[in-house]
Amino acid sequence: MTRYKFETTEHELFRKTFRKFLAEEAEPHYAQWEKDHLIPLSFWRKLGDMGYLCPQVEEQYGGLGLDFSFGVIIQEELERIGSSLIGVGLHNDIVIPYIEAYGTHEQKSRWLPKCITGEYITAxxxxxxxxxxxxxxxxxxxxxxxxxxxxxxxxxxxxxxxxxxxxxxxxxxxxxxxxxxxxxxxxxxxxxxxxxxxxxxxxxxxxxxxxxxxxxxxxxxxxxxxxxxxxxKGFVYMMEKLQQERLAVAIAAQTAAEDMLTLTLDYVKSRQAFGKAIGDFQNTQFKIAEMATKVELGKSFLEALIEEHIAGKDVVTKVSMAKYWITENARELAAQCMQLHGGYGYMEEYKIARRYRDIPVMSIYAGTNEVMKMIIAKNLGL
Structure with a gap:
């Protein structure tokens, strides 16, 4: 189950336990949550009870004192269930770090414990x-x-x-x-x-x-x-924290891309047309080969980027590259994977349909991809 070189046995166990939790508490209910247009507060409280909210917070404020690598695992496993769970990642890895970095001891003592239990949900x-x-x-x-x-x-x-x-x-x-x-x-x-x-x-x-x-x-x-x-100092603070926010978006987009590729591979192997599996046609094979290559490239880039970010390096340019390229790649994959599913890909009962409508906004929020290109160009001296 290990995905990255930096993962230890502790990470592997954490991922396994969290995946099991989501399989019981989120996956069976996700379709209904989509229909209700809301994730229930009870799910947030369960996340808090199990220690999955803000695990990076210092122990003196009720957290587990874990580093960002565990946040990566939480983000990935939530995204595998569905993009509508991004609010948890935003709470954990985008909003809470502002309080951790710039808050006083009194502010942290007042707010962080309830953020960890799910009594406070941040934005x-x-x-x-x-x-x-x-x-x-x-x-x-x-x-x-x-x-x-x-x-x-x-x-x-x-x-x-x-x-x-x-x-x-x-x-x-x-x-x-x-x-x-x-x-x-x-x-x-x-x-x-x-x-x-x-x-x-x-x-x-x-x-x-x-x-x-x-x-x-x-x-x-x-x-x-x-x-x-x-x-x-608010503008400076936001610029400092946008690196991790944009990295989180890239992680979600990469996870979605991997999930879509897996879904489509399974589908083209089993779906029959003209007397053989869709995956036996050369056009399908070429499409899958192209998508698999881009997914692998994204994963390798992202792994190196996560390691540098955890090490405290300034990777604003690379994060902007990752946010732009990986989200664009995910959007292209969504369209191609839906096409390979044929008419079934347009049906809500198939997960690829949900991916197709969920993915495009990733290239918009946390700074549009056009802004990412402006940052890259500026940092390259243009």
């Missing part, structure tokens, strides 16, 4: 109706008023938006500064804060069970002690 609110990848131009404001900030604005496309009760929000604390990125800060806003409301759950092309919502802040009074890190 990060950057995107606004008029601002996507251009984070420096966010319009949500947080104006200091004594011991509070008064927050006004709107966020959209927020993963975990319906369930969340602890949100890291990007705000403008200094709207007048000429250098817009210098006026951005991060506030942690709790679900019961007056003035914080949730909009409708957004209906998406895919990832139907994953709750995505709009968030509204109207004269929302947030205590100053909920400021994460230093005022005016």
């Amino acid at each position: 990060i609110a950057m995107t606004e109706p008029g601002t996507g990848s251009d984070l420096a131009n966010i319009q949500t404001t947080a104006i200091r008023d004594g011991d509070h900030y008064i927050v006004n604005g709107q966020k959209t496309f927020i993963t975990n938006g319906i369930h969340t009760n602890l949100v890291v929000v990007a705000v403008k604390t200094d709207p007048s500064t000429e250098k817009k990125h210098r006026g951005i800060s991060l506030l942690v806003i709790e679900g019961d804060t007056p003035g914080f409301t949730k909009g409708r759950q957004l209906e998406k092309v895919g990832m139907h069970a994953q709750d995505t919502a709009e968030l509204y802040f109207e004269d929302c009074r947030v205590p100053v002690q909920n400021l994460l890190g230093e005022e005016g």
